Amino acid sequence: MPSQPLSLNIVGCGKLGQTLGHLWQKNQVFRIQNICNTHIESARKACVFIGAGRACEQEALQxxxxxxxxxxxxQIAQACASIAHANRIHSGNVVFHCSGALTSxxxxxxxxxxxxxxxFHPxxxxxxxxQAAHDFQGTFCGYEGSSSALKVLTLAFTRIGAQCFPVSTEHKVLYHTAAVFASNYLTALLEQSLRTYEKAGIPRNTATEILRPIMTQTLSAALDQGTHQALTGPIQxxxxETVAKQIEACQQWDPSAADLYRILGHLTVSLAKQRQDLDPTLLTEISACLNSKTTG
Ligand SMILES: NC(=O)c1ccc[n+]([C@@H]2O[C@H](COP(=O)([O-])OP(=O)(O)OC[C@H]3O[C@@H](n4cnc5c(N)ncnc54)[C@H](OP(=O)(O)O)[C@@H]3O)[C@@H](O)[C@H]2O)c1
Incomplete structure (x- = not known):
């Protein structure tokens, strides 16, 4: 980074923009220049939080x-296009976004x-x-794009405490999908378990407390020991017989619960195979049971 900080404009300065702007200002990484939002009032508030910058309409961007x-x-593509078509973006500028789902x-x-x-996706x-600014230290950030842009940005993110790692442009969608599985679908899986307890007559509040230790211990064990080593339960x-009865009970109650059980069951069988401590014929029987629509 040169001794004179590079100037930074933030177009769309909401939760993420304000957090990063604040951290870059605090650490003197960039010279925060213009803040442009849909509403001038929210841009002004963002400048106050960041402690620098000038709120402006898009036409007034320097x-x-x-x-x-x-x-x-x-809105990213359209916001970028309107600034570029207004000749605000020049050759050699660095332009980036922070979406996990989209590429450069x-x-x-x-x-x-x-x-x-x-x-550059935190x-x-x-x-x-x-709170986000307070917690940012150590945040993992996946990046892809032009090497000239990445040279500037990896330094800027590292200086506010990020741990940066490369992602291929080709696999950016899968990279983001991985976090959906781990974060959003973990929440969905918790919901599925709560609904199943409720169907079994256990109130939701009690079920939540039952699940708290089992879920946190399972997650810790899987992260510490590896997924196949931490695996327990009927498939492992x-x-x-238990697998067949559980599929049948789900099927009677809610066929979509049975479908979910089957899909996750196949993944669990593949983990159990990795352990190599079970008779493979039993796993073949379980796979057949998971494939069968009528378990009897
Ligand atoms: N929030 C997260 O947890 C998170 C995490 C990782 C990555 N990201 C990424 O960060 C980016 C921003 O997310 P966010 O959560 O910070 O969004 P946000 O809080 O909803 O803020 C978006 C901001 O963009 C402004 N805006 C909307 N359309 C605009 C336009 N056409 N021109 C100029 N400004 C415009 C809005 O202005 P007004 O305030 O005036 O309406 C608002 O201030 C997204 O790409 C998201 O995927 C977010």
Missing amino acids: TADVWLIATPDE DELVTAQQAGAYTAS IMSFAEPE RGDV
């Missing part, structure tokens, strides 16, 4: 060395203006900027 486009994902290709209009583009929840024990 040129800048670095541009963060942190609008909601569905979303910024094609900036590339056409000669800018270097990247995506894997954390920015629910409330003050080769208990074909």
Whole structure:
């Protein structure tokens, strides 16, 4: 990073933009210049939180060395295009967004203006900027894009405590899907378990307390020991009869619960195979049971 900090414009300065802007200002990483939101009032509030920058309408944006486009994902391409078409983005500028789902290709209009583009995705929840800024240290950030942009941005993110790692542009969607499985679908799985307890006559509040230790212990064990080593339960024990009864009970109650049980059961069989401590014929029987629509 040169001794004179590079100038930064933030277009779309909500939860994430304010958090990063605040941290970069505090650590003197960038010279925060213009903040542009849909509403001028929210841009002004963002400047107050960041402690720097000038709120402005899109037409009043000055040129800048670095541009963060942190609008909601569905607005990124259009926001970038309108700035690029207004000749605000110049050759050699760095333009990036922080979406986990989208690649730097979303910024094609900036590339056409000669800018270097990247995506830089912090894997954390920015629910409330003050808390997020406090918690940011150590956050993992997946990046992809042009090497010239990444040179500037990895330094800027590292200086506010991020742990940066590369993601291939080709696999960005799968990279984001992995977090959906681990985070969003873990919540969905908790919900499925609560509904199953409720169907078994156990109130939701009690079920939540029952699940608290078992879920946290299971997660810790799987993260510490590895997924196949931490595996327990009827599939890991080769208990074909219990698996068949559980599929049948789900099928009677809610066929979609039975479908979920089957899909996750196949993944569990593949984990049990890795342990190599079970008779493979039992696992073959369990697979057949999971495939069968009528378990009897
Ligand atoms: N929040 C998270 O936990 C999180 C985590 C990782 C990555 N991200 C990524 O960070 C980016 C921003 O997310 P966020 O949660 O910070 O969104 P947000 O809190 O909803 O803020 C979006 C901001 O963009 C402004 N905006 C919307 N359309 C605009 C446009 N066309 N031109 C200029 N400004 C516009 C809004 O202005 P007004 O305030 O005036 O309405 C608002 O300030 C997204 O790409 C998201 O995927 C978010």
